[in-house]
Amino acid sequence: MGRSKDSMSVLREFKFNNRPHQYYSLKAAEENGAGPVMSLPRSLKVLYENMLRHEDGLAVTREHLTSFCEAVRAKHFDQEVFFHPTRILMNDSAGIPLMADLAALRAAVARNGGDPDRINPQIPADMVVDHSVMVDAYGTAQAFEDNLDIEFSRNAERYKFLRWAQQSFSNFRVVPPGTGICHQVNVEFLARGIWTAEAGDTVLVYPETLLGTDSHTPMINSLGIMGWGVGGIEGGAAMLGQPITMALPRVVGCRLVGRLQPGVTATDLVLTLTQRLREYKVVAAFVEYFGPGLASLAFSDRATVSNMAPEYGATMGFFPVDAQTLQYLAQTARGESNELIEHYARMQGLWHDPDEPQPSYDEVLEVDLSEIVPCIAGPRRPQDRIALSEAAARFDEDVYKNAPALPNGVVPVAGHEWTMDHGHVVIASITSCTNTSNPSNMLAAGLLARNALRLGLASKPWVKTSLAPGSRVVMDYLAAAKVQDSLDELGFNLVGFGCATCMGNSGPLDSHIAQAIENSEIVTTAVLSGNRNFEGRIHPLVKANYICSPPLVVAYALAGTSRIDFENDPLGTSPDGKPVFLADIWPDALEVAELVNTALDPERFRERYKNVFEGDARWNALHVASTDTFQWEPTSLYMKQPPFFDDLTPELPERKTLEGARALLVLGDSITTDHISPVGTITASSSAGQYLRSLGIEPADFNSFAARRVNHDVMLRGAFANIRIRNEMADGREGGWTRHRPDGEVMSVHEAAARYKEEGVPLIVIAGKDYGAGSSRDWAAKGTQLLGIRAIIAESFERIHRSNLIGMGVLPLQLPQGVTWATLGLDGSETFDIANVEEIVPRSTKVCTITRVDGTQASVELLCRLDTPLEAAYYEHGGILHYIARHMLEPA
CATH class of the missing domain: 3.30.499.10 (Aconitase, domain 3)
Structure with missing residues (x-):
């Protein structure tokens, strides 16, 4: 790291362990004319220190440093x-x-x-x-x-x-x-x-x-x-x-008061916050937690809440440093720096003390932890919270009543003695770092499993059960607590240490179950302790997906259906014929707390991580x-040389106009990166599957889109090919379909894009609100670019995907407030001319002229979402890595 110019003279020294230490003092910056730095939100203090330390007179200038606090005050x-x-x-x-x-x-x-x-x-x-x-x-x-x-x-x-x-x-x-x-x-x-x-x-x-x-x-x-x-x-x-x-960034302070009630989990908390903060509209904001309720939240509860910041739309879910932070570092064998961390945090105003004056936030939302109740989220989005007491009724209202009628009300399953109905749970997975990092949640699941077995309960035979924790330490403390055997007996055996079901790697269902679902269109469900439940993500045959806490995942496996009212319906019967309810097996909060105290053992973490980079045989x-350079294998179907730099030269690419463009897709709201670039299983009927079959690869060896991301020929065919995506140009047909214009033929998105390329027709995509929500998936932008899509016109963009589009040289353009493709009367048959698109000015206005089939025209002003000069430079170069490469070609 190069030395800062330090034009504000803020480098200060202090003694620690008898050795001089230096730091860039925020208090000194305030004293030297930067404005009220010490009253900034803690997350902005960290950002401002970063700027002080990297002042180079080019990217970060003295003007940036002296204007920062004023920009925060004026909400610029x-x-x-x-x-x-x-x-x-x-x-x-x-x-x-x-x-x-x-x-x-x-x-x-x-x-x-x-x-x-x-x-x-x-x-x-x-x-x-x-x-x-x-x-x-x-x-x-x-x-x-x-x-x-x-x-x-x-x-x-x-x-x-x-x-x-x-x-x-x-x-x-x-x-x-x-x-x-x-x-x-x-x-x-x-x-x-x-x-x-x-x-x-x-x-x-x-x-x-x-x-x-x-x-x-x-x-x-x-x-x-x-x-x-x-x-x-x-x-x-x-x-x-x-x-x-x-x-x-806008910084929203989330003031926490009260404490969670017994039996309420961190999952219940984060699903409630996700709903509240989504409604509050914190997209692209920093959310910063503070208040007296913080002290009652263990570090692992905070980790669950921060993990799901993308689900509530925020860039960050920031917790300040306090005693809980230091306790966790000590419990995980990293306490040697705690004194220095506390000393530095207090000097810089980063330490949290609820009794001291708090920072000035742009807005403050208060949440009372004592009001949180057990809940789940679904069936399609993590922000769709449902109180557990209402879950069965909501399933019937939202899903069951719209499901097709089944012969005799149920469907026999070949080779089995039981039948299936809408709402049957076919996947129950304790998975994802969101919840498996939380000892309270994991131990509660183990204790619930133990209690269930004592009363003679078992998982239903049609449920695919799995346990995929985020670290090996989890298995150590589950075994030490003597609850892993109970989880195993209910089918929650260890399947791997990875994202697994949460990211769609749920694997195949029993073939007879899969056949029954397909033949009778059974609306089955999946329950997981993950963070995302978007359409088509968990498994292509499962239409309703619910996020819940690990103990509730076990409870749903015991019930076998999402149509259970846990307060009034029994999970099963004990050997003596008595009904067993969820309340009968729910773990005691004190027992959970006692086990958590023993779970976080420094020696356990030290032992597990001492050889973490070595790997197995x-x-x-x-x-x-x-x-120096990788030797690409021409015949490889996994690792093909990426094509993005094939035409890279030291010169800037020619700026092209955007005239006579066609819409490849017209999409609704909340189009996620899963819709744009699926990550899960490649199905045999998809364009990507047909391509692999043409190369002699059997469906069992297709693997996932995630695994084939360095094969652009596969990924290109997966772009906009999620089985649940709905293109308004495809007459209500789900999947990667569109209509080629002007002939009107319906074909795959990939096939239409290839035809337009041959015809020399530039392409756009038109969409609604929150375009690109979900995972930070670079192939959602790469696939877009390789299809020949020059611009995305949407009502609003999620932060990460907008950046990725720019990073691949695709232009994000935003419709005016209140204007949609529906209000414009678009159906995808039109052509589009966007004036001055080759003139690259951040947040400028571009006039789009729409020409309909009958020759009439309309125009709309679009906001160019190149938000900063550097983003404009990236776009001008054709992408962020192209920009860097051209600078690398300059003499060192």
């Missing part, structure tokens, strides 16, 4: 801010494509006469391989090993590439498969709480900050560490030393040569 949310993260966190799903892009970028730089070694991470970067395990085997003691064997077999080419990257890139570490989920490994091990750097005879101290290539990176906010998710595209730029440009058997 269009002001550009630069951010340099301390480190990068990646999952394999986004991380492998990112490292493949860097490998392709190395080749492009070398091809243009540059030094490929300049393409190297400039800051520490860690990847945790967590997105590739699928739940093929389940319900047996051998399931974990079997799934890991299958994972290595399926992903051998990808993992060999990772081994090459591990050897060839500096500043890059890999946590091998079968270890955990990146966010849980991050909070349990990778995070330090504070960062230090040797600076001559002194030590420079500064806040730890982070960017991650997964949207749930804000889980780290629970430790008072500023960080959020970006796409792999933006993450790659930060890794290469490029500052992240962002608009000044499978990993170490992958031998590859160390070379």
Whole structure:
């Protein structure tokens, strides 16, 4: 890290452990004319310190520093801010494509006469391989090993590439498969709480900050560490030393009061907050928690809340540093820096004391923890909270009444003695870092399983049960608490340490069940302790998906249906014939608390993480040569050289007009990145499946879209091909279909895009509100670009996807307030001319002229969502990595 210009003279020194330490003092900045820095929200203090420390006179200037507080006061949310993260966190799903892009970028730089070694991470970067395990085997003691064997077999080419990257890139570490989920490994091990750097005879101290290539990176906010998710595209730029440009965020203070009632879980809390904050409209805001209720929330509860910041739409869900933070670091074998963390936090005004004056927020929302009640969320979105007492009735109202009639009311299942009905739970999975990082939730699930067995209950035979925690420590404390055997007996055997069902890697259903569902159109359900339940995400045959706490996942497996009123309907009967209700087996809060105290044992964490980067025999058997550039295998169907830099030259690309464009899709509200680029199973009937079949690959070997992300030929055919996407141009047909114009023929999105390319017709997509919600999925932007889509016209954009579109050279354009494709009377038969699209000015207005089939015209003014000058520069270069590469081609 280069030294700051420090034009405001804020570098200060203090003694700690008899050694001089330096830091960039926020109080000194206030005293030297920066304005009321010390009354800023704590998250903005961290951001401002980052700017002080990186003042270079170019990206960060003295003017930025002196105007920051005034911009905050005046709510100038269009002001550009630069951010340099301390480190990068990646999952394999986004991380492998990112490292493949860097490998392709190395080749492009070398091809243009540059030094490929300049393409190297400039800051520490860690990847945790967590997105590739699928739940093929389940319900047996051998399931974990079997799934890991299958994972290595399926992903051998990808993992060999990772081994090459591990050897060839500096500043890059890999946590091998079968270890955990990146966010849980991050909070349990990778995070330090504070960062230090040797600076001559002194030590420079500064806040730890982070960017991650997964949207749930804000889980780290629970430790008072500023960080959020970006796409792999933006993450790659930060890794290469490029500052992240962002608009000044609005900061919403969420004041917590009271305490959770016994029996109410952190999942109930976060689902309630997700609903409340979504309604409050915190998209792209920093949400910062404070207030007297904070002290009653254990760190693990905070982690659950921060993890789901993307679900409530916020960039971050930030918790300040306090005694709970330090206690957790000590419990997880990282307490050696606690004194320094507390000292620094108090000096900089980052420490939380509810009795002291609190920061000035743009807005404050108060939440009383004592009012939270048990709940679930679904059947399609995490913000659709339902009180548990109303869940059965809501299923009947929202889902059951619209389901097709079944013959005789139920469907026999071949090879089994039981029948199926709408609402039957076919997947029950304790999964996801959101909840498996929470010992209270996990131990409650284990105790509920123990209590259920004591009263003679069992999981229903049609339920696919699984346990996929985010770290190996979870299995250690479940075993120590003597509850894992009970979970095993109910079918919740360990299936893997990874995202699994939460990201759609739920694996196949029993073939007879699958056939019954397809033949009779049974509306089945999945319950999971995850963070997302979007349409088509969990399993293609499951239409209703619900998020709930781990103990409720077990309860639903016992019930076997989502049509159960847990207050009034029994889960089953005991051996003596008495009905057993949920209240009879719900774990005692005091017993849970006692077990939690023993679960977080420093030695347990120290032992589990001491060799975390080494991997097992499978990993170490992958031998590859160390070379500057990767040797792509032309016949590979997993690792194909990315095409994005094939035409890279030192010169800027020609600016093109956008005339005579056609709409490839016309879409509604809340189109997620799952709709745009599915991550789960590749079905045989899809364009991608048909392509793989044409190459002689059988459906059993298709693997997932996530695993084939470095094969653009597969991913291109998966773009806008989610089985639940609804294009208004396809006559109500679900899936990746559209209508080619002007002939009107209905065909796949991929086929239509290819035809338009041959015809030289530019393409756009038209959509509603919250376009690009969901995971930070770079292929949602990459696929868009490869289809030939030049611009997205939407009512509003989710933050990460808008950035990713720009990062791939696709222009985001926003409709005026109150104007929609419906109010404009669009049906996709029109042509579109967008004036001056080649003139790149941040937040400028572009006039779009719409010409209908009958020759009449209408026009609408669109807001260009290039929000900052640097975003405009990225777009001008054709993408963020193109921008960086051209600078790399300049003399060092």
